Amino acid sequence: MEVVLHLPAVPNVELVAAKAVETLGKALGMDRDGIEAVSVALVEACLNAMEHGGSSFVVRLASEDGRSPRMRVEVEDQGRGFDPDACPPDDSTRVQGCVSKRGWGLTLIRELMDDVQISSRPGLTRVCMWKELESAP
Amino acid sequence: MNEPQMNLQTTVLDDGLGLIAAAGYINNEGGQAVADAAWELVGGGCNSLVIDLDGTRIINSIGVSILLEIMEKIMEGDGKLAFCNLTPTIAKTFEIMGLDQYAGIFPDREAAVTSFVVDGSA
Numbered sequence: 001m002e003v004v005l006h007l008p009a010v011p012n013v014e015l016v017a018a019k020a021v022e023t024l025g026k027a028l029g030m031d032r033d034g035i036e037a038v039s040v041a042l043v044e045a046c047l048n049a050m051e052h053g054g055s056s057f058v059v060r061l062a063s064e065d066g067r068s069p070r071m072r073v074e075v076e077d078q079g080r081g082f083d084p085d086a087c088p089p090d091d092s093t094r095v096q097g098c099v100s101k102r103g104w105g106l107t108l109i110r111e112l113m114d115d116v117q118i119s120s121r122p123g124l125t126r127v128c129m130w131k132e133l134e135s136a137p
Numbered sequence: 138m139n140e141p142q143m144n145l146q147t148t149v150l151d152d153g154l155g156l157i158a159a160a161g162y163i164n165n166e167g168g169q170a171v172a173d174a175a176w177e178l179v180g181g182g183c184n185s186l187v188i189d190l191d192g193t194r195i196i197n198s199i200g201v202s203i204l205l206e207i208m209e210k211i212m213e214g215d216g217k218l219a220f221c222n223l224t225p226t227i228a229k230t231f232e233i234m235g236l237d238q239y240a241g242i243f244p245d246r247e248a249a250v251t252s253f254v255v256d257g258s259a
Contacts, residue, residue, distance in 0.1 A: 043197050
C-alpha cells in the first residue's frame, strides 16, 4: 500500500499530508496515538521542505511488512540542501528566555519516529522516517 | 485530524484565573490566535491562565514556540500557566521542547483549575 503526494508549497498544505497519514494509518490498523505522532513529525518535515525546498515537494507514505510492520514516510524536496549533522542538538533547557525558539523540527521528527534517515545535497533532500504500527508515541 | 481554523472560547474564572479552550491546528496562525486570547484575558485582569487543548489533535513547532512566548510573559507577571487535555503526542512535544518545565500539565480542566485554587496563585 502506497500513497504519493505532489504538494505545492502553500499555507496549511501539510494538513493534506497529515490527512493522508490518518487514512493510511487507519487502513493499516495503527492506533490513534501512533497516527498523531507520525502526523506531527510529517508536518515538521513538510514545513522544512517548504521553508528550504522551493515551490513544491513530494510526500510518499507506504506500509512495510516484516517482523515489526511499520509505516514509512518520505519527504523529498529540491532545495539547496543542508548538513543534518551540522544542526545543533536541541536542548529543552535553552527554551526559556531564548530569543529564537525555532529549529525544533528535526528534533521532534527524531523523537516522535522510531527511525529517521536524512540525505541531503544541493537539489535533493530526502527525509525518510519509520514508525512501527504498534509503537508508543 | 484538525482543520486549519482555530476554535477559541475564553472564560474568566474566579480570582484572576482565565480559561482558554482551543480546538484546532496550532500552527503560526492558531498559536497567534491563542496568544491574542491570552493577552485579552491578561488585559482584563487575569494573571494566570489555563489552556484547555481538548479538540486539538495536531500542532507544529512554530505554534508551540508561540505558546512558549505566552508562558514567558505570564511568568514575567508572576502568573502561572497550565495546560490540560493534551494528546500523548502533544504532551511529548511539550516535553521535548521544555514547555512542561515551566507550565503545569494536567489530565483535565478540573484538575488544572483546582491546582490554582490549591496553591492560591490565581
